[in-house]
Amino acid sequence: MANGVHISTMRAMLNSGDPCDLVLLTRDGKVERWRDAISISYNVATGTRKCRLQRSRQIRQCRDCLIMSINNLNVYL
Numbered sequence: 001m002a003n004g005v006h007i008s009t010m011r012a013m014l015n016s017g018d019p020c021d022l023v024l025l026t027r028d029g030k031v032e033r034w035r036d037a038i039s040i041s042y043n044v045a046t047g048t049r050k051c052r053l054q055r056s057r058q059i060r061q062c063r064d065c066l067i068m069s070i071n072n073l074n075v076y077l
Helices: 007-015
Strands: 004-006 020-025 031-043 048-053 059-063 067-070 073-076
Touching: 004 007, 007 031, 007 067, 007 073, 031 059
Parallel strands: 004 073
Antiparallel strands: 020 031, 020 067, 031 048, 048 059, 067 073
16 A cells, blocks of 8 residues: 555654644544644543644644544555
């Protein structure tokens, strides 16, 4: 798969602290795009991650398994 990464690679990319563009599924079933998101914490027990969106300075929470793409690379499990 040339245009995809495994979820473990995605986690490493997020843990590096570099801004990433994410496409993810929300709790309501909507697809959202987060631009320039930086991971600030990760909870291993629940599989949730807090990210700071650089442009709006918001802190948002998501589940790793619901991230569909990172930096235009599809994420597979």
